[in-house]
Every structure is written in C-alpha cells, then in structure tokens.
Amino acid sequence: MSVFPFFVAAWLLLVGIYGIATSRNLIHLIVCLSVVQSSTYVLLLAVGYKTHAAAPVFLNVPLSTPAVDPVVQALVLTDIVVGATVTALLLGLVVQTHKRSGTLDPEALHSLRG
Amino acid sequence: MTASGRRRLVLIGGAGLAALYVWAIFGLPDFGHYRGPYGDIINRVATPERHLTDTVTGVNFDYRGFDTINEEMILFAAVVGLTIILRAQRDEQESQGDEDHARWRIAPHTSDSIRVLGLLLVGPIVLFGIYIVIHAHLSPGGGFQGGVILATALLHVYLAGEYVTAKRLTPEAVIEATEATGAGGFVVIGLAGLIFARWFLENFFPLGTTGQLISAGTIPLINVSVGLAVTAGFVLILAEFMEQTVVLRRRSQT
Numbered sequence: 001m002s003v004f005p006f007f008v009a010a011w012l013l014l015v016g017i018y019g020i021a022t023s024r025n026l027i028h029l030i031v032c033l034s035v036v037q038s039s040t041y042v043l044l045l046a047v048g049y050k051t052h053a054a055a056p057v058f059l060n061v062p063l064s065t066p067a068v069d070p071v072v073q074a075l076v077l078t079d080i081v082v083g084a085t086v087t088a089l090l091l092g093l094v095v096q097t098h099k100r101s102g103t104l105d106p107e108a109l110h111s112l113r114g
Numbered sequence: 115m116t117a118s119g120r121r122r123l124v125l126i127g128g129a130g131l132a133a134l135y136v137w138a139i140f141g142l143p144d145f146g147h148y149r150g151p152y153g154d155i156i157n158r159v160a161t162p163e164r165h166l167t168d169t170v171t172g173v174n175f176d177y178r179g180f181d182t183i184n185e186e187m188i189l190f191a192a193v194v195g196l197t198i199i200l201r202a203q204r205d206e207q208e209s210q211g212d213e214d215h216a217r218w219r220i221a222p223h224t225s226d227s228i229r230v231l232g233l234l235l236v237g238p239i240v241l242f243g244i245y246i247v248i249h250a251h252l253s254p255g256g257g258f259q260g261g262v263i264l265a266t267a268l269l270h271v272y273l274a275g276e277y278v279t280a281k282r283l284t285p286e287a288v289i290e291a292t293e294a295t296g297a298g299g300f301v302v303i304g305l306a307g308l309i310f311a312r313w314f315l316e317n318f319f320p321l322g323t324t325g326q327l328i329s330a331g332t333i334p335l336i337n338v339s340v341g342l343a344v345t346a347g348f349v350l351i352l353a354e355f356m357e358q359t360v361v362l363r364r365r366s367q368t
Binding site for chain 2: 004007018022047048049050051056058067068069070073078079082086088091092093096
C-alpha cells in the first residue's frame with residue numbers, strides 16, 4: 001500500500017468539494033473548505049516522506065542522518081496558520097450575512113438583494 | 115440550478131477529477147521513496163551554512179523567506195479584512211456592555227475549577243509559547259506555531275474570567291500596533307539585508323555557534339517578528355468575534 005496516503009489526499013479533496021457544492025449551511029461550507037485544504041497538507045507531507053527517515057532537525061544528530069523533506073513541511077506549517085486566519089475571515093462574512101438576511105442557507109440567499 | 119442538478123454536476127466533475135488524480139498518483143514516486151533533490155540538499159547544507167539545527171525553520175525564514183513574507187501578508191490582510199467586515203454597522207451600537215450573553219438568559223456561573231485551572235494555565239501557556247517562538251532555529255517550532263499558542267492565553271483568561279477581563283487585557287491600539295510591528299518587522303529585516311549586505315532578506319547577522327539560542331543570524335529576529343504578528347493577529351480575531359457576541363446580543367434586545 002505504498003500509495004495509500006495519496007488516496008487519502010484525493011479522498012479529502014473530493015469529499016470536501018462535494019460538501020462545498022451541496023452544503024446547506026455556510027458554516028458547514030467553510031468547514032468543507034478546511035477539509036479541502038487539509039487534503040493539500042496530506043499530499044505535501046506524503047510527497048516529502050522518506051521511509052525510516054527522521055524529522056529534519058539536526059540537534060545532537062549527525063548531519064548524515066536521513067531526514068524527510070523540510071520544504072514541504074515549511075509550506076504546510078505556514079499554510080495551516082494562514083489558513084486559520086482566512087477561515088476566520090470567511091466566518092466573519094458569515095456573521096454579517098446572517099445579520100443581514102437571517103439565514104445561513106446558501107440556497108435561500110440568492111433571492112435576496114444587496 | 116436545482117440542488118439535485120448541482121449534485122449531479124458535482125458527481126460527474128468529481129468522477130473526472132478523481133480519475134485524473136488517480137492517474138497522477140501512479141505517476142508519483144511511491145510513498146516513502148522521496149526523490150526530489152531539494153529537501154536533501156537543504157538538509158545537508160542548512161546546518162553548516164546557517165548554523166541552525168531545524169532546517170524547516172531555515173527554509174521558512176531564510177531559504178524561502180520571501181514566500182514566508184507573502185504568507186504573512188496574507189495573514190495580515192485576512193486579519194485586517196476581518197476587522198473591517200466585523201466593524202460596527204450603522205444600525206448597531208458600539209458595545210459598552212460587559213456581558214456576552216442575552217439579557218433574558220442567565221449565563222451559567224463559571225465554575226471554580228475552570229476559573230482556577232484557567233488562571234493557572236495562563237502563565238505556563240505564555241511561557242511555552244515564548245519558548246516555541248524563540249527556539250525555532252534549534253527545535254521544531256517558530257513564530258507561526260508559538261504565536262497561535264500565545265494567543266490561546268487570551269482564551270484562557272476569557273474562560274476563567276469574564277468578557278470584560280479579556281477585553282481589558284487586549285487594548286485594541288496595543289494589539290494593532292503589535293500586529294503592524296510584527297508584519298512590518300519582517301519586511302524591515304529583509305530591507306536591512308539589502309542595505310547592509312547584498313540581497314533582500316540576506317542573512318547578514320553574525321551566525322554564532324550552532325545549537326546556541328543566539329545563533330543563525332537574522333532567523334531568530336524574523337521569528338520573533340512573525341511571532342508578534344501571528345499572536346496579535348489571532349488575538350485580534352478572537353477579540354473581534356467576542357465583540358460580535360456582544361453586538362449581536364445588544365441588537366437583539368432592541
């Protein structure tokens with residue numbers, strides 16, 4: 001099963017997209033977006049993984065120790081934090097939408113005027 | 115478009131995407147058989163070149179520092195965007211209240227155990243957050259992770275005390291100034307590289323001894339500034355949402 005993690009990433013992406021498209025609640029929709037985001041994290045970390053390799057930290061460890069790819073880890077860790085703030089921004093939009101229209105259902109929104 | 119029509123469209127498109135994805139997976143090297151040279155090169159050269167021991171931090175704040183500036187600007191823009199979106203609307207009064215619950219509903223009394231535990235944890239969490247921020251070039255951690263941990267201290271104050279305590283702890287002007295200092299500090303350190311050395315974001319500080327807290331040149335400085343930006347950003351986000359509950363409740367009273 002040496003491709004299993006890639007299928008996990010694919011599954012998360014597809015499930016998330018399905019959730020976004022069929023969502024009946026804006027908060028649920030944003031959570032689905034986070035699921036899609038996590039799929040990229042799984043994919044990146046899986047691409048950088050090396051069997052029997054250590055974390056790329058060389059504190060009291062010889063430099064020749066095999067270690068996983070630090071580049072993808074750096075990408076993932078910044079994106080998790082930045083993604084959280086973007087999620088907060090979207091949730092802020094939802095708060096205002098709910099104040100204006102009194103609903104969280106995207107289906108019910110299109111009939112409303114600005 | 116009807117809900118069922120959209121569902122059908124997504125299923126068709128999703129099937130196509132899934133097929134392409136599976137095709138791509140079988141073109142990848144097997145899981146665990148990393149082939150790309152970039153990560154291996156960084157792992158080999160980062161410690162001798164930059165005197166750090168956590169190469170992830172080296173990638174974030176040195177080798178790909180420019181990308182991280184962009185990431186941080188996204189964070190900054192998202193936080194600014196949120197404060198603008200959640201600003202007081204025309205028909206809302208700016209909250210002066212100190213209650214974050216509806217008047218017709220009595221908020222449950224914060225239990226003593228939560229109060230004690232929350233207050234006990236604030237100190238260790240702040241300490242742990244600072245530790246994570248400043249040791250990033252030595253062990254896993256950094257401004258991004260430590261900043262989030264530091265911001266959770268506010269949540270503990272909120273849980274242990276009252277809304278008004280948490281609000282008093284985060285004067286908006288101070289937090290906004292911290293956010294700007296953190297985000298701007300990164301750029302200033304980058305520009306200093308341009309002035310005192312050759313390139314933008316060049317690591318021009320003395321590198322020190324590998325394994326020491328003060329080492330790795332500009333990386334700890336950038337780290338602290340990112341830590342400030344992330345802490346202030348998350349505190350602002352939390353404060354904005356807390357304020358929303360007050361604004362919302364106020365509005366529903368009228």
